[in-house]
Amino acid sequence: MSIELVLHYLVSSSFIHGAGMTLLLTVTSLFFGVMIGLVLALIQESRTRTGQVVTFFYLWLFRGTPVLFQVIFIYNVLPSFGIKLSAFVCAVLALSLNEGAYMAEILRSGLQAVKKGQRTAGLALGMTGSQMMRYVVVPQAARIVLPPIGNQMIGMLKLSALVSVIAVEELLLVANQTASADFRYFEALTAAGIYYLAMTTAFMGLQILIETALDPKKRQRMRRVPLTERMLGTSKSFAVR
Amino acid sequence: MVVEHFLEIVGINKSFGSVQVLKTCSMTVAAKETVVVIGPSGSGKSTLLRSINLLEPVDSGDIFFAGENITRERKKAHLLRQQIGMVFQNFELFAHLSAVENVMLAPMKILGVSSADAHDIAVDLLRKVQIPEKADAFPDELSGGQQQRVAIARALAMRPKLMLYDEPTSALDPEMIREVLDVMAELSAEGMTSIVVTHEMGFARRAADRIVFMEQGEIIESASSDQFFGGTVNDRARRFLDQILH
Numbered sequence: 001m002s003i004e005l006v007l008h009y010l011v012s013s014s015f016i017h018g019a020g021m022t023l024l025l026t027v028t029s030l031f032f033g034v035m036i037g038l039v040l041a042l043i044q045e046s047r048t049r050t051g052q053v054v055t056f057f058y059l060w061l062f063r064g065t066p067v068l069f070q071v072i073f074i075y076n077v078l079p080s081f082g083i084k085l086s087a088f089v090c091a092v093l094a095l096s097l098n099e100g101a102y103m104a105e106i107l108r109s110g111l112q113a114v115k116k117g118q119r120t121a122g123l124a125l126g127m128t129g130s131q132m133m134r135y136v137v138v139p140q141a142a143r144i145v146l147p148p149i150g151n152q153m154i155g156m157l158k159l160s161a162l163v164s165v166i167a168v169e170e171l172l173l174v175a176n177q178t179a180s181a182d183f184r185y186f187e188a189l190t191a192a193g194i195y196y197l198a199m200t201t202a203f204m205g206l207q208i209l210i211e212t213a214l215d216p217k218k219r220q221r222m223r224r225v226p227l228t229e230r231m232l233g234t235s236k237s238f239a240v241r
Numbered sequence: 242m243v244v245e246h247f248l249e250i251v252g253i254n255k256s257f258g259s260v261q262v263l264k265t266c267s268m269t270v271a272a273k274e275t276v277v278v279i280g281p282s283g284s285g286k287s288t289l290l291r292s293i294n295l296l297e298p299v300d301s302g303d304i305f306f307a308g309e310n311i312t313r314e315r316k317k318a319h320l321l322r323q324q325i326g327m328v329f330q331n332f333e334l335f336a337h338l339s340a341v342e343n344v345m346l347a348p349m350k351i352l353g354v355s356s357a358d359a360h361d362i363a364v365d366l367l368r369k370v371q372i373p374e375k376a377d378a379f380p381d382e383l384s385g386g387q388q389q390r391v392a393i394a395r396a397l398a399m400r401p402k403l404m405l406y407d408e409p410t411s412a413l414d415p416e417m418i419r420e421v422l423d424v425m426a427e428l429s430a431e432g433m434t435s436i437v438v439t440h441e442m443g444f445a446r447r448a449a450d451r452i453v454f455m456e457q458g459e460i461i462e463s464a465s466s467d468q469f470f471g472g473t474v475n476d477r478a479r480r481f482l483d484q485i486l487h
Binding site: 117118120121122123124125126127128131135136139140143216217 | 346
């Protein structure tokens with residue numbers, strides 16, 4: 001094994017582009033996935049018969065078939081209906097539609113975890129339905145759904161490797177192509193693995209940051225105790241907690 | 242002098258499925274009056290209370306608040322509720338906010354009061370309910386009695402014209418009941434119009450102007466506190482009283 005070659009791959013423009021593409025795929029698909037999930041969760045919350053049927057069908061379809069199948073299906077079948085999309089758009093479409101199904105369930109569980117009494121208390125103060133959602137339900141639900149959404153973020157990063165089958169130049173495809181060109185599988189895949197781990201580590205860090213930001217108690221304590229005292233553990237209130 | 246009824250409920254009916262929980266209930270509340278509603282569990286007391294601020298729409302009958310028929314309000318229900326404070330059995334403080342933030346939320350987000358002004362209002366009210374020192378504590382760091390007093394402060398922050406208490410001490414340990422009832426009695430003494438659903442007869446004796454007795458969805462008796470405790474009451478009310486006093 002040549003460490004120099006691994007380093008060479010790490011800084012090569014094709015790997016950087018591949019990693020960038022993986023990140024872009026992940027972030028865009030997550031964004032649209034969350035949007036779709038939110039719409040589905042709110043439809044389910046509204047408890048209309050049609051809404052229930054629509055969301056049930058959606059979940060049944062997109063959770064019931066493999067993502068790889070959905071990617072290949074969208075890429076190969078849509079053109080025969082005259083819809084011609086780039087491989088990247090097909091990839092984002094398939095990943096978002098699939099993600100939406102899982103996000104819907106996560107968001108729904110978060111909304112349901114906020115007890116009815118909390119909503120009633122908001123309404124009794126004179127809030128409108130949307131004020132009550134915005135100031136009472138969503139802030140509490142956000143804290144509940146964050147850990148499972150963190151899971152989904154990391155899952156999506158790895159799932160994005162699947163779209164190499166429709167020739168989107170993401171990290172795994174780049175690594176595989178490089179490896180077969182140079183016959184240096186070990187080095188090329190190691191470089192890709194390092195990128196994947198670096199990105200998942202960054203996502204985990206991001207999750208911890210958001211969790212702290214959303215936890216009012218942690219936030220308040222951060223404000224009360226100066227950073228240096230917290231690092232050194234010299235603050236009394238820090239020692240008590 | 243003609244007594245202007247502050248709140249007037251005229252023959253309201255309400256059913257949940259096949260169970261009729263309110264049967265042609267009528268009652269009036271004058272301004273500054275404190276009315277205590279008592280009765281066995283399942284007699285419709287809470288539903289009566291929740292129908293007043295339209296949390297529970299009634300099937301028929303009318304409710305007049307400050308001279309206006311509010312019964313069929315749907316779109317403006319939130320405007321009405323801004324004038325009516327409500328306190329719940331399980332406190333229902335917003336779990337993601339500290340005590341002071343719980344009190345500040347409604348004035349800021351509903352009335353558009355500035356954060357600094359809302360903070361002043363909240364601190365004053367927390368002082369009024371005797372827990373200014375817990376301003377930065379979160380609900381899960383407070384005892385039940387403290388939570389309920391914050392909940393009263395939260396309701397008062399909207400400067401309500403009427404306070405509704407739905408069994409405010411039923412979820413409390415005995416030693417904490419007193420601190421909550423004291424705050425409520427003080428508010429009543431200051432002239433806050435209040436309707437209190439409770440089993441606390443001591444509070445009724447001390448703070449109520451009138452007692453309303455409900456059973457199986459009906460208002461059986463509505464008497465002044467003196468009359469009620471003086472013995473001139475309906476048989477069914479008497480039996481209930483005997484049960485809970487012994």
